[in-house]
Amino acid sequence: MRYNYPHANLEFAVEALNISDESTLSSEDFATMMPRIQSLALRTKQWVTVIGGSRQVIQQLVNAGVSRSRIRWVAGRDADQREWATEQALLAGTSSVVLSFLDALSSPRVAQRLKMASKVSQTHSFVFRSLPSQSPLH
Template identity: 80%
Template sequence: MRYNYPHASHELADNTLPHHDDSNLSNDDFASLMPRIQSLALRTKQWVTVIGGNRDAIQQLVNAGVSRARIRWVAGRDADQREWATEQALLAATSSVVLSFLGDFSSPRVAQRLKMASKVSATHSFIFHEQPSQSPLH
């Protein structure tokens, strides 16, 4: 099933869209940001790089019209590898957007490094974190 977000392509495809780094998002924000992600992904022929994530995230991108051939998916075994891969993807400046699912994110230093890498390369980035568990601890 293919989803289309026609309002996104008109409202957000303008080249005046400012560079933005979203670095404090929950995994639940992914679906609500899809129109913006779609617009950024379809503006150029560059990669859409997904670090971490799962098959559902990839499928949502495909449903939004992003060609599978333009999606670069890096799994990463742990948070350190995903953080490193995110920084490298941003610094390479070969992606229109980098979507990173880091899990529990704790280091302000890493957050600052990713923010700076995104700014230096002018690559849009979205960093998603796990929501804290809602279950009681006892």
């Protein structure tokens, strides 16, 4: 069955990230991707959902012009919860973009589920390796 989403921009729909260990972006890539994330976030009045991440990520989104009231931040206690939250955010279809900060995907099956959820809902998704701790551990 083919879904027809007249509001979807084909250029970005085809370019939904191929989520796998090799294509997961590093936290340093976040700043590089910010213009694209900003463009996607400002196209609609939908949520910008951040799974994991940090206060600095939220502040960068606000600095890029995304209203703080449109940012949904889900912490998640562990990697399994963050993976589950990512899939649910994608399936809900209420976000213009979902940004996930995960250490690594637990299995190829999870990667496939996230990819399919993104494709079905036409929600843009970026998976970044978790940000390093901002404070040194002693």
